[in-house]
Amino acid sequence: MKLPILVLLLCAQLACAKVLSATYEVSYGVFDTLGVADARFETREDGTYTIRIEARTSGIAKVLSNNRVEIYESHGILKDGRLIPHKYAKTRRTDSKKSIKIYTFDHEAKTVWRETIERDEWDRVKNDYYASEDILSLFFNFKHYLQSRQNRSLQAVGGNKKDGRIDVVFPEKEELSRMRGKLETSGGEFLKVVLNDRIFASEKGELLINLGSDGLCEKAVLEDVLFFGDIVGRRVR
Template sequence: MKTVIFVFVVFTSLLNAQVLRATYEVSYGIFQTMGIADARFETHEDDTYAIRIEARTTGVAKFLSNNRTEMYESRGKIINGKLVPDTYTKIRKTNSDKITKIYTFDHLKKTVFKEIQDQGKTHKEINDFYAGEDILTLFFNVKHYMKFRQNQLLYAIGANKENGRIDVIFPKGDVVSKMKKELGTEEGNFVKVILNDRIFSSANGELLINLNEEGLCEKAILEDVLLFGDIIGKRVK
């Protein structure tokens, strides 16, 4: 299980509601449902926000991963309608270990500090690159890019380790028709996201995403995964 497997299924625009919740199932070839992700997004009166995703493996995947669970959390401020993170946290747990990574943003100095907690030891360092968003806030901020439907080259902490690059593509013409067929719907908005990372040995980590009229992800596909075909994330409530 990789970070982005459960992150991409909550690719969504920022809504006006105080609290937004959604649950997704992720299926993978012969494994069928390999995991469940519960997402929660909330805003506060002091113009701060919190995003939290809790993901857990199920069935065969749970057994093969030693009961692996993951938690992702972003906290920060809302500035001119956009989410600006102060901290981004990832916790990965199995039956035998627990690793916590905490990223702290200094936007003025364009620096991200990383703290790693593993087996009772703490290591602190400066992250290899700076990005103004983490992977959660980037996906929630996508409404700002959708207004003009222009392709975007973006960077986020929590994306690929080399430089955090993510390409957001708004397809047109025959490409949209193909995406509609693959995603099994004619309704909503369609976006392609390239993670530039070999997630589960996929070529570039290419995601096909269907957003409903409210901007909430209904279904997403990670294409061409080695041996098993596609990984599919689908909203169940």
């Protein structure tokens, strides 16, 4: 299941701090909570940072997914108010298997190397594309992109498999009114993020996102999935 992708977007624009954390729950239509994610952002006096998100299934999803856990990590430096990743790692495990992907950035050569570790196999290849950010650092850097409020395409390692493209759209007029109704609030910032990747029955993975006054995501919705309605992620702590 791809619930953690939604959770990644929920952590957009966390402000710089020594340690900042948040917890999110993900629900699906008529079902109870299907997943819980803990996000942690830490900066250090030496100018380095770590982002860690651990997402785990719960309830019926825990049974159906064989107790699935996904961990996403970004490590790098903080420079001029922006996060610059040096390493991005993704770990997926269940009761029966485990896989790890590690992306290492060579910004000078504009190259990203990808290591895959699964069971007793190991592989290291050049990634299909270069991006200066991974999906975690991108959304933590998002406040810089919000200033102009212009629709744009961004690129991040961990985005869609082909080229990492992510589209950001700022709604206006009727679309803004619709989003406010869908997200059940009129406060904060509203934007639509298109992952350009299939998530469940959503062809492009279009997410409606509401950011609170503190810069944290309050709620995100992936609309009309399969037969049961929306996938909804909301901050609970």
